[in-house]
Every structure is written in C-alpha cells, then in structure tokens.
Amino acid sequence: MSSDRDTILARVHGALAPLAERAPLPEWDLELVHMRTIQPATDLWALFAERLKLVNGTPLSAVADLVALLEQGRWRRGYCDPALWPQFKDAFPAIFTVETAFDRTRVDDYDFGITAATGAIAETGTLVLTDQGTSSRLAALAPWVHVAVLRREQIHADISAALAVMPADPNIVWVTGPSKTADVEGILIEGVHGPGVQVALLV
Amino acid sequence: MAKQLIDQFAATLPADKRASVYQSTKSTHEKRTKMLFDQFAEPNRLRALAGEIKQHVLEHLDTLLPAVEAKLQANGARVHWAATAEAACTAVLRIMQARGATKMVKAKTMVSEEIALAPFLEKHGIEALETDLGEFIVQIDHDHPSHIVRPIIHKNRREIATSFERHGLGAYNDDPQTITRRARQFLRQKYLQADVGLTGANFVSAESGRIVLVTNEGNSRFSLAAPPCHIVLVGIEKLVPRDRDLGLLLNLLARSATAQQLTVYTEFISGPKSAAQPDGPEEMHVIFVDNGRTEVLASECREILRCIRCGACMNVCPVYRQVSGHAYRSVYPGPVGAVLSPLLAGKKFPELADLPKASSLCGACHEVCPVNIPIPDLLLRLRDKAKREGARRAAAGTPPMGAWALLASQPAAWKAALFGSKIINYLPTKLLPVPPLRAWEDTRALPEMRGGEFRKWMKGRKKS
Numbered sequence A: 001m002s003s004d005r006d007t008i009l010a011r012v013h014g015a016l017a018p019l020a021e022r023a024p025l026p027e028w029d030l031e032l033v034h035m036r037t038i039q040p041a042t043d044l045w046a047l048f049a050e051r052l053k054l055v056n057g058t059p060l061s062a063v064a065d066l067v068a069l070l071e072q073g074r075w076r077r078g079y080c081d082p083a084l085w086p087q088f089k090d091a092f093p094a095i096f097t098v099e100t101a102f103d104r105t106r107v108d109d110y111d112f113g114i115t116a117a118t119g120a121i122a123e124t125g126t127l128v129l130t131d132q133g134t135s136s137r138l139a140a141l142a143p144w145v146h147v148a149v150l151r152r153e154q155i156h157a158d159i160s161a162a163l164a165v166m167p168a169d170p171n172i173v174w175v176t177g178p179s180k181t182a183d184v185e186g187i188l189i190e191g192v193h194g195p196g197v198q199v200a201l202l203v
Numbered sequence B: 001m002a003k004q005l006i007d008q009f010a011a012t013l014p015a016d017k018r019a020s021v022y023q024s025t026k027s028t029h030e031k032r033t034k035m036l037f038d039q040f041a042e043p044n045r046l047r048a049l050a051g052e053i054k055q056h057v058l059e060h061l062d063t064l065l066p067a068v069e070a071k072l073q074a075n076g077a078r079v080h081w082a083a084t085a086e087a088a089c090t091a092v093l094r095i096m097q098a099r100g101a102t103k104m105v106k107a108k109t110m111v112s113e114e115i116a117l118a119p120f121l122e123k124h125g126i127e128a129l130e131t132d133l134g135e136f137i138v139q140i141d142h143d144h145p146s147h148i149v150r151p152i153i154h155k156n157r158r159e160i161a162t163s164f165e166r167h168g169l170g171a172y173n174d175d176p177q178t179i180t181r182r183a184r185q186f187l188r189q190k191y192l193q194a195d196v197g198l199t200g201a202n203f204v205s206a207e208s209g210r211i212v213l214v215t216n217e218g219n220s221r222f223s224l225a226a227p228p229c230h231i232v233l234v235g236i237e238k239l240v241p242r243d244r245d246l247g248l249l250l251n252l253l254a255r256s257a258t259a260q261q262l263t264v265y266t267e268f269i270s271g272p273k274s275a276a277q278p279d280g281p282e283e284m285h286v287i288f289v290d291n292g293r294t295e296v297l298a299s300e301c302r303e304i305l306r307c308i309r310c311g312a313c314m315n316v317c318p319v320y321r322q323v324s325g326h327a328y329r330s331v332y333p334g335p336v337g338a339v340l341s342p343l344l345a346g347k348k349f350p351e352l353a354d355l356p357k358a359s360s361l362c363g364a365c366h367e368v369c370p371v372n373i374p375i376p377d378l379l380l381r382l383r384d385k386a387k388r389e390g391a392r393r394a395a396a397g398t399p400p401m402g403a404w405a406l407l408a409s410q411p412a413a414w415k416a417a418l419f420g421s422k423i424i425n426y427l428p429t430k431l432l433p434v435p436p437l438r439a440w441e442d443t444r445a446l447p448e449m450r451g452g453e454f455r456k457w458m459k460g461r462k463k464s
C-alpha cells in the first residue's frame, strides 16, 4: 500500500507544480454564518427549546414531564445511564422497568434510552453527544425514544461556538431532532434507524 | 444521423417518472433558496468563501494530505492509500480478511459506488449491505442510484412495495411509514451481526483529523455503534483546512442538499471508541482514494474537485429534471456528473464525452453551487477537449454549424437573413429533408421566430 501512497503524492505534486501561484486560505468572519432570523438570546435554554421544537424534537424541563410523556406513549421499558439513574429513579413509578446495563441481544426490548448530553447548540436545536459522555452508544440510538440529559451551562449559542470548543473525543455526534428520511416519494417519515422521539431533558 | 445517447434515454422515460423527478427536484430547490436567502444576509458571499476554502485545499493537497495522515495516525486510526478503484476494493477486502470478517453494513458513500465495492466484496464471499433506506432499495432491486442525495428519486412507492414483498419483507404495503418501519426492523439485526461498518466522509479536517459524516436516518451512527471495526472510504479531495471552516460548509451543505439548517446527525469521528465505551469500533481504518482525482487535479477542470456532493446542481438543472439521473450513464449525474464523470473515466473519456453537451449552459448550476464551481465554464472546456480529441459520441446529433458561423460572423449577411426569417414559422420544419435538423427537432420544440424583434427593441431602448 505504501507504493500507492507514493504514487498518489507524486501525482499530486506533479499536478500542482505548474501552478504559478496557489489559492490562499481566506479568513472569514464567523458573523457571516449567524442566522439573521435569530435574535441574540439571554436565555439559551429558551432559544434551544424553541429551535428544537421546529425540528420535531421534544424539550422538557422537569423529570415529571418526562415520566408523563413516557406513560402517555406507553413506553415502559428502558435503559438509563447508571450515573444518572439515582437522581431519576424516585420519579419513575413501579410500572416502569429500567435497566442500567444495555443488553445488545435484546435491542427491541428497550422503548427508551436515557443518556447524558455533553452540550447543545441553541441556534439549531442541536444536542451534542460524545463518546466519553455517553454510557452506551446503542442505548442512545436503538430505542424509539432517546432522552438526552442536559445542563443549562452546557448550551452554546451557535455552531461556531460549539466548533470552537470541540472536546478531544473520538465520536462527537450532533443530533438535530429525530431520525428521518424522505427517500420514499419525498414524504417525511421519522424514526428510520435512530430514535423517532428525541427528548432533551434539562436538569 | 445518430442522436445523443442522453436524448435517446430521455425519449424512453415514462411521463409519470419525468413528472415526479421534476416536482421533487423543483420543490427541494425552491426550499433551499428560500432558506438561504431568508436566513443569511449574504448567501452568495458564503458560497464564494466556501469555494475559496475548497480551492485552497485542492491547491495544497501536497502538504495537507501528509498532515492529515499524521493526525489520523496520532488519533489511533490506520491510514491506507488507493491509487485506483481496484486498489481501494482490495484494501477493504484485506482489512476484512485480516479480521476474519464476512459481514459488512454500509452507510451511503458515493466513492463506494464509484469503485463498485459491493459487487466486488460479494464476489469474495462478503455480504455488503446498504443501510441508507434509498440505497437499500436500490440494492435489493439491483438498480443504480439516480441522484446523489436522493438515490431513489426515480421510484414510486408502488415499485418499492413490490420490491419489499419480493425480498421477503412482508406482504405488499405501499404506505411509506410501513416501508420505513420494515426496513428499520430488518436492518437493525444486520448492524448487530455485522463485523465491519463502512462509511464515507463528507469532510476531513486537516487540523484535527476529524472525519465528518452527515446523515438523516442514523444508519451511519448504527454502523459505528454495533460493529467492532470501522472503515472510512474517502476521496483525497475531501479535506478542509480547519475545524472552524466546517461552520461554513455544514451550514451550506445541509441547506443546499435537503433544505435543512443542519442534517439530523453530524458525526465527528477521530478514532476508535474510548476504552470505557461498551459499543462501537475498537479498530478504525481510513482509505484515501485517488481513482482519477489526481488527473482531474492536473487538468484545466480542477475546480470540480471542490464539490461537496450536495445535489443542488441536479435539482436546479433543466436537463436533469427532464432526463433523470440514469440518463447520465455514470455514478455522478446532473451538471456535476457531466463534468466529473467523463474526467474520472480517464482513458474512457470518449465514451462519456457527450455528457458535457447535455446542458443549455443556462448557468443555474453555478448559481446554486455551495462551493461556487463555474460548471458551465468547465462544460465548455470539456466540449473543447472532446472536439480536440475527436470524440465521436460528443458530435452525435450536432448539425454542421458552418453556414451558421458564416452568417453569424458577418453583420450584413445576418441582417439580410433576418429579413425573411419569419417564414420559418410557416414551414413544416419537421418535414424538411435535412436529417440532422429533424433529429434535433424530434426532442426539441423551436420557439416562434420573431425575425429581428429583439434588435428593434434594443434600438428603441438606446434612444429613450
């Protein structure tokens, strides 16, 4: 394979050698990509919640609301990050079965998965998940309902702010609403391979 | 005289397909434009900047490629290089064989289409399953994608329901929701059984070595959550200089491709999973693919390598809307394909040399392109190349233009000709005994000849 490396790099050198000058890297002002339809917000959670709703996501600010949502959808079996479960378990009545280890041989047994978010982007209603912050990648993905647990101070104003502080993590996922497709005749269907219901729970 | 192949194909396209391709491309294009112009003060400035950034990348690949290789290795990924399609396929196969792997789940990647990876792996006893809903349907139908973002834009729900039934995915049901749920159920077992997850890359940051992947369905997330090994196939042109440049490119890509502010899942992958994480790949490989790209880089059309595969140029193209994607006989259809496909064909350029003629040069593709590629200019350069190299396919159906050229270059003769020109409206041109003209008129309607009206109008304007 190393010969392919040499071949490719030699061809690249050969292709670029005749250029009298090379295109410089433009500097650009982050202001340019700010959405002008969005007013600067003091309450980033409020802006985030509003934007999340626009992409059919579900912002919640109380554990009781989460329990009500799950009861209403009859989503009773689920997974919760073992580090988060102690703070939630009293709010969950006995009809719920919640496990703190995700068994990949029974992915369809879990109606919901509760894991921690590492951040959020207010402007786009985006949740930021990381590999190190997520107790199980599958638990955050396979169940029909995903609940990302978020703290107020983790919310960034916009994409550029989030990009500026990207953690050293092997797998950062920005989640903007539930999984979706429009492949069949352009008709929007939610819940393709990932969650059909995406919740952001503020604690 | 022979007709252009693309015209021949268009003539066989059923009217309902044409209508649905037209409708869905048009509506995506309109939403895209509204979003960009409503939300940003200077969307065209953004396109120009993104074009400059990508042009910078292309012209600095000699330093950026080794730099990103070092970054990726430091992040724990193994880097491979593939000069040709065969080398890329073989690299994937070797990685799989070394792990004793026989099952792959694939997220959507145009490079894998380009190198025909799935059929190659199947020949070697490896199941390579497409997981993007559209690509999955293409695969079970033994068909080809007809759009780079919407692979089954040419299929309706009845055809899909029939394919699902034939493939044992339940009794006939053409409800899009049912189709999607059935694919969800079928494919999640496949992710869990797979040995390897293969993805492409939308961008690779040279600064951090992060591989950036965008999907709406979540199939690439699943491919990186269940299997123990991740292979990335990426064209050498996909680099971006810095993480901050992604802020510009991601904003443009989502809006240009699907009229979204951001694609549902944007993943930044820089290595195998962390030690404490129970799910995901413990091994990660990145294969940089050339397959003709360095030749394009050396050509007078290198700007086409800026392309971020958003599909906006096909959505807006009056030719694509009429002929649909398969008419381009190559992996990349539409305006981008009319430039890229003949170039990537290398020695087989003459076989696709007609594609650059499949354009009215209206310029709409350039106007929408998020990286500001002057596609019409590139089409002209390729037409010229075809002429110089005497590609016969490119000349098919083109009437000899000698008489026209003579007229058009002599103002006096031109004026004289205009004088009697209205007569053409009363002639049954379709019956004229000039075969090239007839072939041309078969697929085109001439507008009414107004013989000098425009000149009169121009003169009037000057006076006022």
Ligand code: SF4
Pocket: B256, B306, B307, B308, B309, B310, B311, B312, B313, B314, B335, B336, B365, B368, B369, B370, B371, B372, B373
């Ligand atoms: S050429 Fe431009 S508009 Fe066409 S797919 Fe590529 S980036 Fe998009």
